[in-house]
Amino acid sequence: MAFISLLVLCPMMLVVLFVLLVLPALGVALNIIAGGLLAVSLILLAVLLALRAKWKASGRQEAAYIARFTGWRRAGLLAVKYLLVLAPVWEGLVAAAC
Numbered sequence: 001m002a003f004i005s006l007l008v009l010c011p012m013m014l015v016v017l018f019v020l021l022v023l024p025a026l027g028v029a030l031n032i033i034a035g036g037l038l039a040v041s042l043i044l045l046a047v048l049l050a051l052r053a054k055w056k057a058s059g060r061q062e063a064a065y066i067a068r069f070t071g072w073r074r075a076g077l078l079a080v081k082y083l084l085v086l087a088p089v090w091e092g093l094v095a096a097a098c
Contacts, residue, residue: 041091
């Protein structure tokens with residue numbers, strides 16, 4: 001039994017040693033990655049808000065415009081309408097959480 005635990009503990013100790021050696025560099029890398037993801041999220045938020053403003057100014061989000069269509073096109077327009085409302089809210093929450 002001791003031999004089996006030795007076979008299991010040695011690789012685990014090597015992994016722990018590796019993590020201890022890499023952890024200082026990993027902390028810096030994770031901060032850089034988090035900053036990059038925040039920047040991408042803010043850019044996406046700006047694009048979504050600009051797209052929503054453009055669609056709203058053209059009148060494509062109004063109920064009268066959507067009611068003219070039937071079938072898949074109407075469903076698609078409704079999906080885009082709700083997506084352009086919920087996606088900026090989601091991206092804003094993600095950016096605030098970062």
